[in-house]
Amino acid sequence: MDIVTSKNRVPIRLTEERWFHITENHDDLAGHYDDVLYAIEDPDYIIEGYKGALIALRKFTKTRFLAVVYREISKQDGFVITAYFTSKLDLEKEVILWQKKS
Secondary structure: OEEEEOOOOOEEEEOHHHHHHHHHHOHHHOOOHHHHHHHHHOOOEEEEOOOOOEEEEEEOOOOOEEEEEEEEEEOOEEEEEEEEEEOOOOHHHOOEEEEOOO
16 A cells, blocks of 8 residues: 655555555556646646546646546545546546646
């Protein structure tokens, strides 16, 4: 298990069970463990997810983002739910909670 700190300064856990779940369902993420953690620590955007979840977005290629869905349970604890690559994202239709300054 690894822990990184979100932009809200909350420790976010990525457990072995979650990593297994992610790579079972999104085999294109195999080999991108560190990228998933880095997306939480240094995202380009954080958008609103469902039911209180947050989605950290990190630009991966010109047209593709790495999306990491996580939840902050308290100021001291949070966890990764899932992660995936997407090119089907229209930021103008999303609720942007945080954006990296350019």
